Amino acid sequence: EAGVVQSPRYKIIEKKQPVAFWCNPISGHNTLYWYLQNLGQGPELLIRYENEEAVDDSQLPKDRFSAERLKGVDSTLKIQPAELGDSAVYLCASSTSSTNTGELFFGEGSRLTVL
């Protein structure tokens, strides 16, 4: 079974440029998460989707970040314009929403460097 797929794996951009990340969750997983992870820190939730509905976006900086999951499957996370402080790893994860097992399946992440 395929895991969570993210692209691109690495992205280097100059500040003020836009960037987008894509995530394909595990088939059948209704819940999708975007996390941000800085070096030496744990993942921090940006947004959580249940199917196509964003049920928790309280930590998403909405002035420059946006996300969508139009058909309840794939998702994109966009930053526009990027700032130096946005350099981090952006992790996508998915889980089944029917249980509270706490098991999230993460993708390998998209490592962003803003110059």
Added chain:
Amino acid sequence: RKEVEQDPGPFNVPEGATVAFNCTYSNSASQSFFWYRQDCRKEPKLLMSVYSSGNEDGRFTAQLNRASQYISLLIRDSKLSDSATYLCVVNGGNFGNEKLTFGTGTRLTIIP
């Protein structure tokens, strides 16, 4: 106070030794608890859940102390392959509405 706090380490432990980490959480209503493992430049993966009665999986033992609001992870007979960052995760949400908060992680290096 952070929702989930861990000693970042690093813990440098000789192979074969026993090592333990603690993690404290601030929300007394937290429902469930987990330990994740993250290898260098890799994604986090679930190591084990933490049950009220404590649970053991091979060389790994997890404990929960609700009164003092902490969870622990014990690794016995440590192996070189145990070198990783161990993330404490606390679910402050209700069933079907998870609110998982990750700690900063404790970095463990097993020394030959």
